[in-house]
Amino acid sequence: MNLSAPLDTATPTPGRGVPFAGLRAWWTMLVICLEERLAYRGDFVLGTLMRFLPIVTQVFLWTAVFNATSRPDIAGYSRNDIVAYYLLTMVTRAFSSMPGLSGGIARSVRDGSIKKYLVQPVDYIGSLLAARIAHKLVYYAIALLPFAGVFFLCRGYFPSPPDAVTIAAYMLSLVLSFLLGFFMEATLGMLGFWFLEVSSIIFAYMLVQYLLSGHMFPIDMLAGIPTGIPGTTAADIVRWLPFEYTAYFPAAVWLGKIRGADLARDLAIEAGWVVVMAIACRIAWWRGTRRYSAFGG
Amino acid sequence: MHNSNRRGTGDGSAVIEVDGLAKEYRVYDKPEGLLASVRGLFHRTSRLVEALRDVSLSVDRGEFVALLGPNGAGKTTFLKLLSGIITPTRGTARVLGHVPWERADDFRRRFALVMGQRNQLWWDLPAAESFRLHKEIYRIDPARFDRTRDELVDLLGVRRLVLQPVRELSLGERMKLELVAALLHEPEVLFLDEPTIGLDVVAQHTIHDFLREVRSRRRMTVILTTHYMKDVAALCERVVVITHGSILHDGPLEEIVDRFTTHKIVTLDLDATPSLGRIERFGFPCEVDGPRVTLRIDRTRIADVLPEILRSEGVRDVSVEDVPLEEIVAELFRAAAPPEPAGAAR
Numbered sequence: 329m330n331l332s333a334p335l336d337t338a339t340p341t342p343g344r345g346v347p348f349a350g351l352r353a354w355w356t357m358l359v360i361c362l363e364e365r366l367a368y369r370g371d372f373v374l375g376t377l378m379r380f381l382p383i384v385t386q387v388f389l390w391t392a393v394f395n396a397t398s399r400p401d402i403a404g405y406s407r408n409d410i411v412a413y414y415l416l417t418m419v420t421r422a423f424s425s426m427p428g429l430s431g432g433i434a435r436s437v438r439d440g441s442i443k444k445y446l447v448q449p450v451d452y453i454g455s456l457l458a459a460r461i462a463h464k465l466v467y468y469a470i471a472l473l474p475f476a477g478v479f480f481l482c483r484g485y486f487p488s489p490p491d492a493v494t495i496a497a498y499m500l501s502l503v504l505s506f507l508l509g510f511f512m513e514a515t516l517g518m519l520g521f522w523f524l525e526v527s528s529i530i531f532a533y534m535l536v537q538y539l540l541s542g543h544m545f546p547i548d549m550l551a552g553i554p555t556g557i558p559g560t561t562a563a564d565i566v567r568w569l570p571f572e573y574t575a576y577f578p579a580a581v582w583l584g585k586i587r588g589a590d591l592a593r594d595l596a597i598e599a600g601w602v603v604v605m606a607i608a609c610r611i612a613w614w615r616g617t618r619r620y621s622a623f624g625g
Numbered sequence: 626m627h628n629s630n631r632r633g634t635g636d637g638s639a640v641i642e643v644d645g646l647a648k649e650y651r652v653y654d655k656p657e658g659l660l661a662s663v664r665g666l667f668h669r670t671s672r673l674v675e676a677l678r679d680v681s682l683s684v685d686r687g688e689f690v691a692l693l694g695p696n697g698a699g700k701t702t703f704l705k706l707l708s709g710i711i712t713p714t715r716g717t718a719r720v721l722g723h724v725p726w727e728r729a730d731d732f733r734r735r736f737a738l739v740m741g742q743r744n745q746l747w748w749d750l751p752a753a754e755s756f757r758l759h760k761e762i763y764r765i766d767p768a769r770f771d772r773t774r775d776e777l778v779d780l781l782g783v784r785r786l787v788l789q790p791v792r793e794l795s796l797g798e799r800m801k802l803e804l805v806a807a808l809l810h811e812p813e814v815l816f817l818d819e820p821t822i823g824l825d826v827v828a829q830h831t832i833h834d835f836l837r838e839v840r841s842r843r844r845m846t847v848i849l850t851t852h853y854m855k856d857v858a859a860l861c862e863r864v865v866v867i868t869h870g871s872i873l874h875d876g877p878l879e880e881i882v883d884r885f886t887t888h889k890i891v892t893l894d895l896d897a898t899p900s901l902g903r904i905e906r907f908g909f910p911c912e913v914d915g916p917r918v919t920l921r922i923d924r925t926r927i928a929d930v931l932p933e934i935l936r937s938e939g940v941r942d943v944s945v946e947d948v949p950l951e952e953i954v955a956e957l958f959r960a961a962a963p964p965e966p967a968g969a970a971r
Contacts, residue, residue, distance in 0.1 A: 349761070349764045352761050353758075353761035353762050353764075355761075356757060356758050356760075356761040357758060357761075360747065360750065360754050360755075360757070360758055363750060363754060364747060364749050364750055367749045367750075443710050443740075444745055446709060446710050446728060447708055447709070447710065447733065447737075447738050448733060448745070448762055448763075449730040449733040449734050449762060449763065450762045618712075620711075621710065621711045621712045621726060622711070622712055623650065623651075
């Protein structure tokens with residue numbers, strides 16, 4: 329059989345040369361994901377309310393810490409700063425946390441539903457992003473009211489609102505933290521191509537991220553902790569990792585801890601991490617699907 | 626859209642060309658017992674399984690091919706290779722001029738794969754939404770999309786179901802909507818993996834009629850895997866039998882019946898209950914229920930034996946039938962001796 333001979337390719341290929349067709353497909357995906365998410369609003373309401381519980385214990389803990397010391401601040405944070413910080417990291421996490429993303433990717437590899445994305449002319453990562461944006465938009469719509477209520481009740485803990493530039497930088501840092509969280513956890517989920525079970529890897533990641541992102545305590549507090557490497561503190565190491573942008577960084581921006589040139593530099597670094605993780609995610613997808621195709625599908 | 630070519634046999638231009646296609650998997654043995662499991666942490670024994678071995682095949686535009694074979698024969702592996710989900714260990718394949726596993730978008734817009742139990746429809750939304758998404762993904766012209774969708778939906782009689790969330794539908798209803806979704810972009814090649822599995826007879830019939838009609842309207846090439854001979858008899862002129870990863874037979878359905886049928890089934894309604902000894906002279910008695918007797922008679926002897934029965938016995942009614950297709954195929958599968966184990970343990 330001579331396979332180099334051209335086969336019938338005379339039939340016109342549909343969809344060629346349609347401007348923005350990819351974008352329109354993506355937009356339709358987003359709208360359809362929105363419709364799907366709205367089917368689960370009840371689940372969301374409960375989930376949102378539960379998020380406020382841990383912060384109450386944090387407030388009690390830090391109140392006890394400040395009562396036990398005569399210092400007015402710890403690592404530059406007053407008692408009020410600490411409460412404000414925790415509330416603000418909650419906002420960041422509302423952007424950067426991706427519940428079910430890694431596990432969902434790994435599951436679709438295991439149960440084979442990933443095949444759909446190999447057969448159809450559609451980009452898997454793009455679809456995941458559309459689904460996640462829809463997920464978040466519905467979440468914000470529902471969470472806005474309880475969030476506003478809590479922030480109103482706790483308004484006394486906050487310093488006076490920052491200037492417009494800081495607010496703009498804050499918004500940008502939040503959007504970037506969403507993208508960073510998305511690409512980090514999507515990449516993690518792609519490990520499902522190599523490992524049958526990724527839930528313990530995801531659990532380990534969650535622990536590390538909780539500790540190093542500033543979700544547990546402001547990472548400035550690591551500044552005094554030696555690492556054994558001369559001239560390097562734990563905070564320096566954390567600075568070299570992307571985690572702080574998924575909780576600490578936006579909160580610190582709002583509280584005015586990072587300003588001017590430092591702010592611009594850190595925003596650039598955050599954007600850089602987004603690009604790096606997006607590329608890592610794409611490479612993981614390429615290699616993963618190649619492995620999947622070779623090993624059985 | 627083509628309305629001619631109702632027979633649907635190929636027109637000589639190959640849309641699928643497969644040469645020496647082989648797929649091997651490495652499987653790891655998981656021995657029983659705790660001790661063996663601990664040992665398995667350090668040293669795993671594996672062996673190669675040949676899911677498909679050197680399959681060559683050419684399918685013309687418009688052909689409707691059934692892929693038959695027992696479970697694990699390599700049918701689904703073959704469809705996965707042709708739709709680009711997996712890459713082969715050896716060999717080449719061209720579908721619509723493309724190497725499937727390169728997964729070019731140009732290729733992916735021109736074929737469809739329907740797997741019986743996997744759904745491309747969104748579970749919590751009405752099928753209409755999934756259709757809308759397909760319109761964008763496959764970049765279907767809006768007017769053409771409306772026309773195609775209405776045509777397909779009406780052919781299957783599922784118009785009122787498209788606005789209901791998919792999770793509320795029955796298996797048969799879902800399968801019909803899956804087919805609509807798969808055909809919206811008017812694929813030139815359609816791969817169906819057990820499309821009628823688990824469906825009731827009515828739903829099976831509807832799907833048969835639908836596939837026949839769609840294929841006659843477009844010159845679509847279809848490859849179907851199934852375990853139901855009804856699907857084959859209703860739809861396919863050409864049958865490819867795969868056992869143990871190799872093609873055992875490739876030809877028209879009648880050829881299989883011809884080649885692998887050795888007997889005819891003769892059912893007699895006699896005046897009285899016969900003695901076993903009397904009727905055993907004619908052939909093997911499969912069933913004796915009073916005066917109603919079913920015999921298996923060698924095909925080469927039928928012309929001699931039948932007149933003799935009619936002459937010597939009091940026969941009220943007689944029917945002569947082929948052995949059911951199921952039995953022929955079951956016999957075919959059994960006859961294919963399992964090959965030597967592939968690949969040695971490492």
